[in-house]
Amino acid sequence: MKNNLVITANQLALKFSDELEIPSRLKKKENEKKERQKSNLNSLTEQRFQKNVTSWLKVIETLLSKVESKNAWRYITITPEIESNIKSAAYCKDFIEFTDYFVLRRDIENCDDEEVGLISMLHSEFQKEIEKKIEKAAQNNTVKSDELDAI
Structure with missing residues (x-):
């Protein structure tokens, strides 16, 4: 269940983020190839995105509890x-x-x-x-x- 919540939190974070707020590893490529792009998990964009995912997770958990x-x-x-x-x-x-x-x-x-x-x-x-x-x-x-x- 926790996995579903995290996946959903990531989906909501992506849906409601501006293009510049999305880490490059999650952006759709122009050529649509599924190349694994190295990403710096310590980058400012990545950190902000993960904070956003955590916030969405909190919203989801609270909603489900109420x-x-x-x-x-x-x-x-x-x-x-x-x-x-x-x-x-x-x-x-x-x-x-x-x-x-x-x-x-x-x-x-x-x-x-x-x-x-x-x-x-x-x-x-x-x-x-x-x-x-x-x-x-x-x-x-x-x-x-x-x-x-x-x-």
């Missing part, structure tokens, strides 16, 4: 569960519950600024994914409606 596991993993992996026929993220149960967790950590439990920032980024990305899914569902419904009208 939220039901299946819900927490949906938030962490940015895979929201969308109910049918909702028109906005504001009506999505997953979004509402994740927002409640965010408010709990930020306002009631007063977590540190770094954790607030990371949860905020995750929350924003979660909202964007919900909006994409709602938009896609709306487009699919429009296509189906047009097909029915043609019959």
